[in-house]
Amino acid sequence: MNxxxxxxxxxxxxxxxxxxxxxxxLYSTLRAHGDGRRGEFVVLHAPDWVNxxxxxxxxxxxxxxxxVRQFRxxxxxxxxxxxxxxxxxxxxxxxxxGRELREETGCRAGKLTLLGRVQPNPAFxxxxxxxxxxxxxxxxxxxxLDAMESLESLTVPVAEVTARMGTGxxxxxxALVALxxxxxxxxxxx
Amino acid sequence: MNxxxxxxxxxxxxxxxxxxxxxxxLYSTLRAHGDGRRGEFVVLHAPDWVNxxxxxxxxxxxxxxxxVRQFRxxxxxxxxxxxxxxxxxxxxxxxxxGRELREETGCRAGKLTLLGRVQPNPAFxxxxxxxxxxxxxxxxxxxxLDAMESLESLTVPVAEVTARMGTGxxxxxxALVALxxxxxxxxxxx
Numbered sequence: 221m222n223x224x225x226x227x228x229x230x231x232x233x234x235x236x237x238x239x240x241x242x243x244x245x246l247y248s249t250l251r252a253h254g255d256g257r258r259g260e261f262v263v264l265h266a267p268d269w270v271n272x273x274x275x276x277x278x279x280x281x282x283x284x285x286x287x288v289r290q291f292r293x294x295x296x297x298x299x300x301x302x303x304x305x306x307x308x309x310x311x312x313x314x315x316x317x318g319r320e321l322r323e324e325t326g327c328r329a330g331k332l333t334l335l336g337r338v339q340p341n342p343a344f345x346x347x348x349x350x351x352x353x354x355x356x357x358x359x360x361x362x363x364x365l366d367a368m369e370s371l372e373s374l375t376v377p378v379a380e381v382t383a384r385m386g387t388g389x390x391x392x393x394x395a396l397v398a399l400x401x402x403x404x405x406x407x408x409x410x
Numbered sequence: 411m412n413x414x415x416x417x418x419x420x421x422x423x424x425x426x427x428x429x430x431x432x433x434x435x436l437y438s439t440l441r442a443h444g445d446g447r448r449g450e451f452v453v454l455h456a457p458d459w460v461n462x463x464x465x466x467x468x469x470x471x472x473x474x475x476x477x478v479r480q481f482r483x484x485x486x487x488x489x490x491x492x493x494x495x496x497x498x499x500x501x502x503x504x505x506x507x508g509r510e511l512r513e514e515t516g517c518r519a520g521k522l523t524l525l526g527r528v529q530p531n532p533a534f535x536x537x538x539x540x541x542x543x544x545x546x547x548x549x550x551x552x553x554x555l556d557a558m559e560s561l562e563s564l565t566v567p568v569a570e571v572t573a574r575m576g577t578g579x580x581x582x583x584x585a586l587v588a589l590x591x592x593x594x595x596x597x598x599x600x
Contacts, residue, residue: 224479224562225488227560227562228479228480228481228488228560228561228562229481229488230481230483232486239429239436241436241452242451242452243452243533243534244452244534246429246431246436249483251483253560257557257558259558261483262431262432262433262434263483263484264454264484289414289418290418291418291419291420292532292533293420293439293441293451293453293533293534294453294454294529294531294532294533294534294535294536295529295532295535295536296422296536297532298415298418298419299529299532336575336576337576337581338576338581338582338583338586339484339485339489339581339582339583340530340531340583341484341530341531341582341583341584342482342484342485342487342489342581342582343433343482343483343484344433344434344483344484345484345485346484346485346486349583367447368447368449370417370418370443371418372414372417372418382594385526385590385594386526386527386528386591391527391528391529391532391538392528392529392531392532393528393529393530393531393539393583393584393587394531394583396528396586396587396590396591397583397586397587397590399590400575400586400587400589400590400593401576401586403590403593404572404575
C-alpha cells in the first residue's frame, strides 16, 4: 500500500449475479471512487485453473513436455497447450493438477512443484491460474475425458515448444505463462 | 493439419448473440463433431488487445520499463502491468499500441516492434493480444484517460519487474506473456 492507492482504488457497494453459464457466471458490481465517481462494471466469475508442465525425456534422452492438442471453442481452432483445467469446488489446486494430468495424458506424477500463480484476466475476472511442474511420471492408464472433450497428447522437445510459442497452434497465453515460469524455475537453479 | 484433426475438430452450425456488455458480447455457438456429438458452447467476443513494453533507462543507466498501476475490477485489487488496452474498431494494432502508450504514460515511441501474438483465452474467447516493444521514447504531454480510468505510471528496473512477476501486484498473465516475449526477443540477439 502506498500513498497513491486511495487515488486508484474503487470500493464495491453491491454486487448481483446477472447470468449463469456452464463455465462462468456474470456479475454486475456497483463501485464508488473516492473522488465521487460511481460506475457499474461487469465481471466474470470462473473457477480457478491449473496448468501442468509434464517433464519427460524422449527415447534419445532429450528433455520434452507432454502437450495436449484440442479444439478450442473460443478460438475456433485446434491448439497445442500444456494439460490444464479447472479446480473443482473444494479441491486443492495440487490435487487438481494431478487429476488433470491423469485425465488428459493418463500419467501420474511422482512430484508436483508449484511454479507460480497469475490471474488470467484481472480486468474483468478474479480467478487464479496456478502452474505446476510434474516430474517422475508413470503411465497409469487411459485418458478420461469429459463428454464434450476430445484431445490427444503428444511429446514435444522443450526446445521445440520454446521456439513455437506464439505461433501456429501454440497461441494460448496461459501456456506461454507456464513456459516462462518453468524457465524462471530453471534459472533459479532449482 | 494432420490425420487426427478430424477427430478433434468441431464445426459450427450456427451462432447467436445472447448478451452485450460494455467490454464484450456473449454468443452461443451450436457445434457438431464428426462422431455425431452436438453441443452448445458460450463464447465471449472482445476486441483484440495490445500490450506495450516501454523500454527506457533510469538516471543511473539501468534498463527499465514504464509500468502502470491501476485498480482492476475483475481482480478487485491494484495491479502493476505494462501499458495495455483494446484495439479500436478498424484500428491497426501498431497504432493502438502507440495510442495506449501515449494515453497511459504521456510518451510517444520512436520505434514500435511486434514481439508476438497470443490468444488470452482460446477456451472461450477468440481475440488476440499483440505485444509491442516501444523504444526511443519522448515525453509528449499529459496522460489521457477514459472517464472511468485511474492509473499512475512508474519506471521500474527490468530486473525488478522480472523478479516480481507472479507475486504481489504483478499477477496479470498478459504482463508475464509480454515479459517472456521480450526475453525471447533479447535472446534472439535482436
